[in-house]
Amino acid sequence: MQPNASDPFWRRSTEASFAALRCSAQGLSSAEAARRLAETGSNVAVEPVRLRLLAKIGRRLIEPLIAILIVAALISGATGDWASFVIILTILSLSIALDVIQEHRAEVTAEALKRSVAVRSQVRRDGKTIGLAVEDIVPGDVVELRAGDLVPADGIVLDSRAAHTNEALLTGEAFPVEKRPGPCDAEATADAFNALFGGTALVSGDATMLVVATGARTRFGGIAAALRSAEPPTAFERGLHALGVLILRMTAFLVLLVLLANLALHRPVLESFLFAVALAVGLTPELLPMIMTVTLSRGAVRMAARKVVVKRLAAIHDLGAMDILCTDKTGTLTEARIALVGHPGCDGVDSERVLELATVNSRFESGVRSALDDAIIAHGDDMPLTSWKRIADVPFDFERRRVSVLAEKDGRPLLIVKGAPEEVLALSTQVDLGTGAPVALDDAKRASLTRLYDDKAGQGLRSLGIAWREMPPERLRPGVEDEANLVFAGYCVFVDPPKPSAASAIARLEEVGVRVKIVSGDAAPVLHHIVETLGIPAKGLLTGAEISELTDTALALRVEETDLFARVAPDQKTRIVRALQLRGHTVGFIGDGINDAPAIKAADAGLSVDGASDVARAAADLILLEHDLGVVADGVAEGRYTYANIMKYVRMGTSSNFGNMLSMAIASMFLPFLPLTPIQVLLNNLIYDMSETGIPFDNVDEQKVARPHNWDMNSVLRFSLIMGPLSSIFDIATFIVLILGFGAAAAEFRTAWFVESMATQILVVFLIRTALPVWKSRPNRVLVIISLTALAVANLIALTPIGLKLGFGAVLWPILAIILLLVVGYLIAAEALKRFALGAEQA
Numbered sequence: 001m002q003p004n005a006s007d008p009f010w011r012r013s014t015e016a017s018f019a020a021l022r023c024s025a026q027g028l029s030s031a032e033a034a035r036r037l038a039e040t041g042s043n044v045a046v047e048p049v050r051l052r053l054l055a056k057i058g059r060r061l062i063e064p065l066i067a068i069l070i071v072a073a074l075i076s077g078a079t080g081d082w083a084s085f086v087i088i089l090t091i092l093s094l095s096i097a098l099d100v101i102q103e104h105r106a107e108v109t110a111e112a113l114k115r116s117v118a119v120r121s122q123v124r125r126d127g128k129t130i131g132l133a134v135e136d137i138v139p140g141d142v143v144e145l146r147a148g149d150l151v152p153a154d155g156i157v158l159d160s161r162a163a164h165t166n167e168a169l170l171t172g173e174a175f176p177v178e179k180r181p182g183p184c185d186a187e188a189t190a191d192a193f194n195a196l197f198g199g200t201a202l203v204s205g206d207a208t209m210l211v212v213a214t215g216a217r218t219r220f221g222g223i224a225a226a227l228r229s230a231e232p233p234t235a236f237e238r239g240l241h242a243l244g245v246l247i248l249r250m251t252a253f254l255v256l257l258v259l260l261a262n263l264a265l266h267r268p269v270l271e272s273f274l275f276a277v278a279l280a281v282g283l284t285p286e287l288l289p290m291i292m293t294v295t296l297s298r299g300a301v302r303m304a305a306r307k308v309v310v311k312r313l314a315a316i317h318d319l320g321a322m323d324i325l326c327t328d329k330t331g332t333l334t335e336a337r338i339a340l341v342g343h344p345g346c347d348g349v350d351s352e353r354v355l356e357l358a359t360v361n362s363r364f365e366s367g368v369r370s371a372l373d374d375a376i377i378a379h380g381d382d383m384p385l386t387s388w389k390r391i392a393d394v395p396f397d398f399e400r401r402r403v404s405v406l407a408e409k410d411g412r413p414l415l416i417v418k419g420a421p422e423e424v425l426a427l428s429t430q431v432d433l434g435t436g437a438p439v440a441l442d443d444a445k446r447a448s449l450t451r452l453y454d455d456k457a458g459q460g461l462r463s464l465g466i467a468w469r470e471m472p473p474e475r476l477r478p479g480v481e482d483e484a485n486l487v488f489a490g491y492c493v494f495v496d497p498p499k500p501s502a503a504s505a506i507a508r509l510e511e512v513g514v515r516v517k518i519v520s521g522d523a524a525p526v527l528h529h530i531v532e533t534l535g536i537p538a539k540g541l542l543t544g545a546e547i548s549e550l551t552d553t554a555l556a557l558r559v560e561e562t563d564l565f566a567r568v569a570p571d572q573k574t575r576i577v578r579a580l581q582l583r584g585h586t587v588g589f590i591g592d593g594i595n596d597a598p599a600i601k602a603a604d605a606g607l608s609v610d611g612a613s614d615v616a617r618a619a620a621d622l623i624l625l626e627h628d629l630g631v632v633a634d635g636v637a638e639g640r641y642t643y644a645n646i647m648k649y650v651r652m653g654t655s656s657n658f659g660n661m662l663s664m665a666i667a668s669m670f671l672p673f674l675p676l677t678p679i680q681v682l683l684n685n686l687i688y689d690m691s692e693t694g695i696p697f698d699n700v701d702e703q704k705v706a707r708p709h710n711w712d713m714n715s716v717l718r719f720s721l722i723m724g725p726l727s728s729i730f731d732i733a734t735f736i737v738l739i740l741g742f743g744a745a746a747a748e749f750r751t752a753w754f755v756e757s758m759a760t761q762i763l764v765v766f767l768i769r770t771a772l773p774v775w776k777s778r779p780n781r782v783l784v785i786i787s788l789t790a791l792a793v794a795n796l797i798a799l800t801p802i803g804l805k806l807g808f809g810a811v812l813w814p815i816l817a818i819i820l821l822l823v824v825g826y827l828i829a830a831e832a833l834k835r836f837a838l839g840a841e842q843a
């Protein structure tokens with residue numbers, strides 16, 4: 001039923017489209033919609049890349065190292081060593097299952113959270129308009145769109161009022177294009193004024209659309225999906241990747257060395273090979289993605305409990321790393337309970353005429369109706385407007401900051417302009433003193449009108465200027481150029497009380513190293529008043545007009561010491577974010593309007609709120625379920641908590657684990673036999689991995705959440721280069737004691753070595769998890785239980801008859817006593833050295 005993606009569906013008449021889709025303007029019945037959904041599939045451009053569990057396991061099985069091990073196990077089996085065959089496969093399945101299932105569960109959780117804030121559309125079903133998840137939209141659906149909504153699929157316009165979409169994402173056309181019903185015989189998509197394309201955004205007006213194509217069959221489905229996934233990796237992701245590559249190189253080097261050495265020493269080829277591969281499995285950072293996902297999704301669950309829903313997992317880290325938060329004003333710093341408290345004419349006395357003009361403007365405008373309009377309409381509720389007839393309008397936009405409505409009363413067409421007061425005043429040349437006959441606006445009157453509005457702003461009241469002009473009756477389609485030579489009528493004055501909780505939230509943020517900057521489309525005096533009322537320590541001011549004079553470099557020099565940005569246009573919000581990033585800051589941006597979306601997208605941590613426009617929510621990485629800066633502060637703490645736990649893994653992996661594998665490589669070159677059998681190496685690795693699964697649950701020291709963190713590769717390297725060899729020293733000491741002191745034979749040596757290696761690897765987590773002296777920081781119970789259980793399992797396998805099948809043997813008591821001393825010695829040395837190894841990072 002669906003056209004293919006190159007079908008110029010907009011060239012058909014509306015009737016033909018209805019006929020082809022077997023539907024009407026009343027929409028579909030839910031039964032029919034369900035049938036179509038089953039037939040066409042859900043309305044997503046690309047199926048999410050989340051693989052099914054089995055596919056994931058399959059993918060792991062064909063990873064080179066695992067595949068080699070499986071082949072090698074098969075060879076062991078073929079040569080009659082069935083025990084090795086079974087054991088290797090069991091250990092491999094256990095570790096793959098541990099890895100894949102944990103990751104899968106984490107992803108499912110994160111996905112469910114994300115879905116809870118997904119975009120919904122207003123769709124006509126069974127004759128009613130209902131909110132519907134975008135995925136469930138089918139061809140033939142009739143969708144109602146308002147300014148700020150995302151277009152959910154491809155379709156044609158059935159009806160529209162000043163609807164403009166932004167197709168920049170898809171066509172590169174930066175300016176909003178008007179959309180109205182056809183017919184249209186355009187060839188190119190860019191000229192199809194009656195077509196709406198999925199993935200674009202309605203930036204003004206409203207429209208009703210008939211859905212023609214959904215999902216991957218939409219015109220830009222492919223492009224949009226590609227763009228969505230092309231999120232550049234964060235500094236942290238890049239850092240982890242670089243670390244992975246480094247470990248991979250070291251592994252390759254170590255493994256080759258071991259293999260060559262063993263072959264040169266004429267050890268059994270298959271066993272040497274298996275040993276080398278097992279070492280490589282133990283060392284490769286392939287577990288890191290799983291650990292990241294598990295820790296981050298656990299972070300996401302914790303954040304959801306504190307009313308922050310994470311859409312992009314990596315943003316958790318960005319939120320914790322954020323050192324500057326840019327915020328809008330309405331709703332974040334104010335209550336967003338806007339009320340009209342006055343409508344003074346030019347003499348300062350409330351005038352019915354001003355209220356009437358404002359009400360006509362607000363009622364008849366077709367664009368984004370803001371909270372200011374709602375306040376005007378609510379106030380002028382009982383005002384009869386029956387004598388007014390709407391002709392047309394010039395919709396609101398955030399660059400002009402005004403809206404004009406052309407309406408007629410008693411046969412006299414008037415263009416009524418409402419907007420930012422200083423700008424409407426600047427466009428006025430006359431003034432309406434209520435006498436009906438406008439008089440010239442001289443400097444003295446201009447000054448007194450400015451004073452009137454400044455006065456209100458000084459009391460924290462917002463104003464809009466109202467002005468009008470007569471229009472020639474033949475001019476039915478007014479434009480921006482008509483907004484000149486106006487007659488100034490007066491002001492509408494609004495109150496939007498400051499939110500007292502914002503002050504304490506900002507103080508909390510500043511305390512943990514996040515500087516708050518206010519970026520608003522509103523006027524400077526209003527911002528100043530709010531800042532003073534709330535007692536927010538804000539310095540410096542830049543206005544949109546000043547910013548437009550600055551180059552990006554010059555702006556970057558100014559943003560640092562400026563905390564207030566007034567009268568900024570949407571693209572300037574983005575420029576401010578970029579300028580701060582240029583200065584090396586990790587920037588967060590919180591906003592709820594269409595005008596905030598580009599800046600939210602540009603920010604490292606883009607934040608929006610649950611009730612915000614689709615466009616803002618779609619651009620955001622994190623959605624606050626409550627419009628409150630306190631929630632952001634909670635989120636920051638969670639972000640840092642999560643990061644701190646990921647870093648524990650990273651340090652464990654790069655230091656103790658690396659050190660142990662290094663010692664095994666060294667030992668294998670000097671011993672007459674392999675220090676551990678390949679199976680024992682795999683087992684060692686499996687138990688170690690299991691011991692670490694408690695880390696996401698661990699407590700984090702207060703000092704770790706007190707400052708923004710910063711990924712620093714050098715500090716990670718420094719840590720591993722000190723702590724890794726330290727663990728090797730104790731391993732080698734064990735080695736010497738066993739060989740020279742006791743002349744241990746293979747089985748005894750391996751058992752003792754296994755026990756020592758497991759104990760050092762597992763227990764050191766209690767030291768590495770904190771920069772404080774170990775007794776000053778309490779680990780979480782879950783971590784303690786999991787780690788100690790893993791250690792007990794390791795000892796149980798190695799030291800009881802269970803281990804006989806795995807090549808373990810009896811160990812003399814004195815050897816165990818010495819190992820205990822060595823482990824204790826290692827832990828004391830590690831504790832003593834760790835602060836030095838952490839370097840600047842502990843500060």
Ligand SMILES: Nc1ncnc2c1ncn2[C@@H]1O[C@H](COP(=O)(O)OP(=O)(O)OP(=O)(O)O)[C@@H](O)[C@H]1O
Pocket residue numbers: 327328329330368369370372373396398401402403418419420421463464519520521522523593595
């Ligand atoms: N409905 C409207 N009619 C006329 N002018 C408006 C309307 N809405 C907003 N304006 C003007 O545009 C300016 C910018 O809009 P707005 O204050 O919503 O921007 P913003 O950046 O979203 O601000 P905030 O930081 O408060 O969210 C307003 O200060 C006002 O002067």
Ligand SMILES: [Mg+2]
Pocket residue numbers: 328329330592593
């Ligand atoms: Mg806003």
